[in-house]
Amino acid sequence: MTAHFRPAVYDLPRDGHTVFRWEHPPQQATVELERRQRKQSLAAAFRVFARLGFDMGGAGHITVRDPGRPDHFWVNPVGVYFGHVRVSDLLLVNPQGEVIEGEGALNLAAFAIHAALHEAHPEVVAAAHAHSLHGKAWSSLGRLLDPLTQDACAFYERHGLFDNFSGVVLEASEGARIAAALQGHKALILQNHGLLTVGETVEAAVWRFIAMDNAAQTQLLAEAAGTPRLIPHEVARHTARQVGSEFGGWFSFQPYRERIVREEADFLD
DSSP, X not given: OOOOOOOSEEEEEXXXXXXXXXXXXXXXXXXXXXXXXXXXXXXXXXXXXXXXXXXXXXXXXXXXXXXXXXXXXXXXXTTSOGGGOOGXXXXXXXXXXXXXXXXSXXXXXXXXXXXXXXXXXXXXXXXXXXXXXXXXXXXXXXXXXXXXXXXXXXXXXXXXXXXXXXXXXXXXHHHHHHHHHTTTOSEEEETTTEEEEEESSHHHHHHHHHHHHHHHXXXXXXXXXXXXXXXXXXXXXXXXXXXOOHHHHHHHHHHHHHHHHHHOGGGGO
8 A cells, every 4th residue: 555645734825824724634754754653653642541541450552553564553562551651662563463573462452453443444544442440431331422512522423332242352253343333433432341442643543532531421420410411413413523523633632742742752762
């Protein structure tokens, strides 16, 4: 597959001034630079997950497709604390589950889920899954999220429910069923398990996970306090278009990345 690199910005003259607007999440000029950018974003994402408490033992994984070998993906080694993950720790895995680059053990559940997702959905560049507290709590209810807030509308008609929990995902067939349930969505609630989000960039996938866990926490709190008032269907659908875009996800992650760059620059090693 040939990598296609889109321009990051365009100029829009207005009243004698030049306004810079992002057309798409930026991509680098070469495959090598794009690979470095994706790996740096992936390592930063694990640092952010650690800060947000989305780390529970050896559970959880985020992957990104390699731009030069799109049937391969980069993933974290199992057993390495998210808050310690560096670019050099990442593993490149092929479709057979073999580690092509990097040192460390491959999480078998990560391979079972993410290999199937990347194979079934060429548009998915990155995917994130972790056993976050509120995501797990909400998943036990076996329900989709309601459009209770502006932020929750990002998932309105854009997330699904995988209600076939059968234990730790270790088999390719289970990963294939999860991949099938994702069809047409940007996120899944894995019943009795947790949350799974995807995106065209690491940043979008990871921001969706953060936002989805927050939406789950919000609905749990709202329903514990009373009977929430839902945003009407047409308003929720309109708001989803405003707040649920790929660029919006990429942009929303930037403050988190900036903090990691300033305070934990060793992730680049």
